[in-house]
Amino acid sequence: MRESELLSHIYARSQDLSARFPYILAGPGHDCASIKTPASISLLKVDQLVEHRHFTPATPLDLIARKAVARAVSDIAASGGTPLAALAAATLPPNYPHANELFDRLSHWAIHFNCPLVGGDIATTPSPREGAGGGASSSAQLSPLTLSISIIGTPHPSRGHVLRSTALPGDSLYVTGSLGGSLNPDGSGGGRHLTFDPRLPESRWLCEAMGSKLHAMMDISDGLGRDAGRLAAASQVRIRINAAAIPLSPNITDWKRAASDGEDYELLFTTPARLPAACAETGTPITRIGSVESGSGCIIADGSRELDASEMGWDHGTS
């Protein structure tokens, strides 16, 4: 397919965006998109999805597109915000035959999550040279399909942008939903990393119910242990997690899995308030799993043992 044909497809499918989302002033087809934002403060996030890293060649295109958008939307939720619009950049392997369908599924999920695609960029990786070897399947492996989704959102109108650096000693540490097994290698757990719903309504409810008492928040993408360690470091506090309190996903039994598997996309937050056991709006469980103290670091207490939580979970090595 020629780029011009794909662009024609995208422009045709995007013609009614401004009618459906009146704050979109200019969508695909210009050098820049433009939107009218409801507040003077904007939230900004970019996230990537890389073949063989975040999905496999067997993952249906619809679920790849869903995950690419939902991951970035989850960060908007973790900031107490609401998504407004998205930009999508795709690097396609040579001879990629599904570009139109990929756009259609990205566009579908972006609209589903209320951040329509207002712009994007498509690039194709070069074809392998003679002598590079390996044939079609290995070159596909080595030129992975890569999606980069940028989202602009608006913070909660009264609570504002919720940061991860504002936890205070005396806070309780809470988590939504249950943890672990999202990527279960045996295929159990329903592939939740592909089908999760970003916690937008839960985040909004927390902002409204707690206001300024919602001290700090983030989403769990690299595992509770590592991410709680990041929250502790950003807030310059010490976090103590009670292993027995961690809500385990139905398909796992070991709290260490729940602390380290990652890709949960649940909200992790701190507040001095006492919360009900579920979000009043959605019924999503809310569990107190620990506390915030003076000091530094993050430990998980398992009976009398104390483990360094920040070494658990995913550290995506770059070499």
Added chain:
Amino acid sequence: MRESELLSHIYARSQDLSARFPYILAGPGHDCASIKTPASISLLKVDQLVEHRHFTPATPLDLIARKAVARAVSDIAASGGTPLAALAAATLPPNYPHANELFDRLSHWAIHFNCPLVGGDIATTPSPREGAGGGASSSAQLSPLTLSISIIGTPHPSRGHVLRSTALPGDSLYVTGSLGGSLNPDGSGGGRHLTFDPRLPESRWLCEAMGSKLHAMMDISDGLGRDAGRLAAASQVRIRINAAAIPLSPNITDWKRAASDGEDYELLFTTPARLPAACAETGTPITRIGSVESGSGCIIADGSRELDASEMGWDHGTS
């Protein structure tokens, strides 16, 4: 390098961002960045830079970073806007040893162009499997370094967002600077595609000098012929370019090169006004190269011959 070490490097280098750019409320290190925008309308753009496509393995990292940022900034300029902040997403080949330096150079150029990096994402492509063959150099070729830069900008306060779809019959067609040879394969022309300055001051001057008479604008990235064809299609007008009037870069002599080489990053715009021969603010030449008529399509008149301009220039095939 571990991801956590790279993140520490990025956070340390980003600590003073809010002091230097007070409208940046939260930079790297949170689930989302946040900025205070000067107007309720925001411009949004994403652009990618792919190794072997937009630069070679021999291109210095500093120029890769410069081009990645400058390309997206050029689209903000083409919309009459001013950049505010950027997000950077990078897909790195396996065992990439220059991640810290890559961030530093991206950060440098983002600040240089007044759109500091407020967030980003780093992913590593998987290592080649046994049997994929080809060794280090070919796997590097097949897992290209890819950068995706998203920019949020603000439109000109009085002229607003300049679109490419608002040219009118009777307008003149103008271009800034000179065209062609930016990517000259013999290495002449100074590699302008790596070192160009986005036409921000020229764009601002045009908005201020012409106001609503600046009808339509875009930047030339895929060649004058193809891009003028896009402007004509978006505005539902016919564009006629006078080949003899096209300003040629010093290193080329054939107007067809100027119409098709691409990567000029000059402004192409239409207005019914008569303009001086240079931007009063920068001295950049401004040349009337054609006119806008009723109808459709884009032709280049070379003496008595008329060529279809929209078939010139780059069409990045996706298969």
